[in-house]
Amino acid sequence: MKRVRLSTAEARILEQYWKLGTASVREILDSLPEDERVAYTTVQTLVYRLEQKGALRRVRKIGNAQLFEPAIDQREFRTGLVRDLLELFGGSPKLLVSNLLETGTITLKDLKALQEASPRKAARQRGGKGHA
Numbered sequence: 001m002k003r004v005r006l007s008t009a010e011a012r013i014l015e016q017y018w019k020l021g022t023a024s025v026r027e028i029l030d031s032l033p034e035d036e037r038v039a040y041t042t043v044q045t046l047v048y049r050l051e052q053k054g055a056l057r058r059v060r061k062i063g064n065a066q067l068f069e070p071a072i073d074q075r076e077f078r079t080g081l082v083r084d085l086l087e088l089f090g091g092s093p094k095l096l097v098s099n100l101l102e103t104g105t106i107t108l109k110d111l112k113a114l115q116e117a118s119p120r121k122a123a124r125q126r127g128g129k130g131h132a
Contacts, residue, residue: 003080004055004072012036013046014055018074024065 006014016028023031029043047068050056057071089095100106 004053006055010046010050013043014050014070017056017070022059022067022069024067026065
């Protein structure tokens with residue numbers, strides 16, 4: 001799959017489509033929290049940009065409203081973002097996590113919880129081999 005680069009605003013709109021599925025511009029606008037509300041035409045522009053980039057596809061028209069749905073998978077998109085982020089840290093997960101710890105974005109308690117929830121650890125506890 002071709003990597004799609006999105007602005008923060010475009011990614012926010014795409015997140016709403018992943019939550020709602022097929023939706024109109026108005027439905028997306030109405031689904032945004034009050035503090036994130038922007039003009040209808042702003043959301044419309046973002047939706048059309050997402051369509052041009054291949055992140056959304058037009059599925060049908062009801063009256064004057066065009067309905068769109070996600071054309072890219074949320075998990076694949078996020079995986080690509082993580083790869084891009086890792087590239088900024090020379091491909092080193094340790095450097096990335098170290099930075100997150102230094103900035104307080106993540107805590108040692110968070111890391112411990114992640115470790116406890118890891119599929120490998122769960123597999124070891126069941127006596128199997130972890131393949132995650």
